[in-house]
Amino acid sequence: MALLSDLINLNLSDTTEKIIAEYIWIGGSGMDLRSKARTLSGPVSDPHKLPKWNYDGSSTGQAPGEDSEVILYPQAIFKDPFRRGNNILVMCDAYTPAGEPIPTNKRHNAAKIFSHPDVLAEETWYGIEQEYTLLQNTVKWPIGWPLGGYPGPQGPYYCGIGADKAFGRDIVDSHYKACLYAGINISGINGEVMPGQWEFQVGPSVGISAGDELWVARYILERITEIAGVVVSFDPKPIQGDWNGAGAHTNYSTKSMRNDGGYEIIKKAIEKLGLRHKEHIAAYGEGNERRLTGRHETADINTFLWGVANRGASIRVGRDTEKAGKGYFEDRRPASNMDPYVVTSMIAETTILWKP
């Protein structure tokens, strides 16, 4: 029989101008990604030329049954690595029919902050280090771990190779190429300290695109794990005990920080972040208190401290930045399940707009 893959891999450009657009949005929990596809009459590269769409919000916890339409506004286009050809992925955010952002729409507010003239002038750059854990589908225990037991203690796994040290590399490598194909600014990957845990980095991205790119990278990752029959977890502390948690360290710089004298700007920015520590922590991901313990390369959740090359700090400044007198810093507090729209815009708001 003809293979399923022959059909999935059909190159439609030989037979039709039509393309398929997969519209992606964030569901009612703030972390569940949803998507559905529609046919368009020809290729589109400008998100503003894409039609708005709608979905059944009563099925995602975002609207009541008697008034269920939620409107999707296309915001960013990426090439579809699964369908290829001229087919696209479209990152959207959600509005009521009257045009108001629905409560779970965090992008709208972030976009407002990023279009503030003071913020725009500073050209905020972000590099986000997304950690995640791969779990066996039916038992929700990390892949490669023995059922009913544990692998040997942490040590050999960070950037490790070999069937006894690296679990799931095919997923990670497919994801890397798929994201580059899609046009996402993925800057690297590495195996993490806990076996079955991995990291990819997205950036440098400017302003709102950091959030768009990270969400679509997460979407592509979960579609790939779906193909592999494995479950991806963004829980910040998936396994209790002497096992690392998963974070989403956010590297940040502004134009002023990247120029001469930038190190002073960096220190002032870190000071302001220290004054709003509690507010930031509250927005940096659910369950983070299980991860930010002061052990396993984290700072305790109630403590704000920063240091050069210090991985046990809330904020770490690289030796390069200290030496050059300019550069960027790393906020190590965000959990792997943080919303990048919230975190990136809040860092910009506190460091650029907020007056103590």
Added chain:
Amino acid sequence: MSLLADLQNINLSVSTEKIIAEYIWIGGSGNDLRSKARTLSGPVTDPAKLPKWNYDGSSTGQAPGEDSEVILYPQAIFKDPFRRGDNILVMCDAYTPGGEPIPTNKRFNAAKIFSHPEVAAEVPWYGIEQEYTLLQKDVSWPLGWPVGGFPGPQGPYYCGIGADKAFGRDIVDAHYKACLYAGINISGINGEVMPGQWEFQVGPAVGISAGDELWVARYILERITEIAGVVVSFDPKPIKGDWNGAGAHTNYSTKSMRNTGGYDVIKKAIEKLGLRHKEHISAYGEGNERRLTGRHETADINTFCWGVANRGASIRVGRDTEKEGKGYFEDRRPASNMDPYVVTSMIAETTILWKP
């Protein structure tokens, strides 16, 4: 040795002019699709130029053994996504040797309605949302469901992604491209509320072609599930309990409804449909009483009600249509196993030809 796939994928155009035509028809139950293939001397694009054929009606419950020939009249041609090249799929309907449509031939009557001058003048458009459930082959239990048990309750699956939420996407995606390749007007797909349940939409299609395209889309789907070793079910309530049923919501508009002042035409049409509710329901698919309960986004089978953006109604009008004063409406009553020839022509007949 050559692989079977190499042989199936041989491109015959380099060695011969001949093409293969797969003739498709509907069998004795009104829901079972049948097909067989024949060689033609060269490519054909006009169904009227294809030869009539015949089949053994006594093997499909459509003729007695002593007089078993049923004649196939070719009605529509599509490109064959399985054989590709110049090979074709041919949608047919069935007649006695005397030229009479056999009792299970619903297309004949639909074609008469669609060629009525008043109906033709209104250029009726249809968009059909076909829902279906994928079942594991040997146990008839939905794909991805634990045998002897149930998955977690509905919530995460609608448009969901991930190995624990989306079951069978390779079938759905292969079907999407295969239909576009075939020339079917497939406008989109999405994962449905019940896990293992999916939907595709065909349209907008004019008049009789809505039925032709939906039947061939169903044919392609069942051929693809055959490759995947999975069974497709069009039962309107495959699993009892707190699990959604499967429908074939039929979106409809006429020229008058699409033009200025259309909203009043829509309201009058809905009124007429309300007066013939029982007649329509009896033609909208077997077993629909198990699905139309008033729960799970349906209206009770004995109730006729309509509303804007109301998914619990018999007929739903979209907010866009209300706002613009023209557009289309959605008849949510038809079951997934409805015959699109019957449903599309009956809606046209009631709204355009029937006088209360």
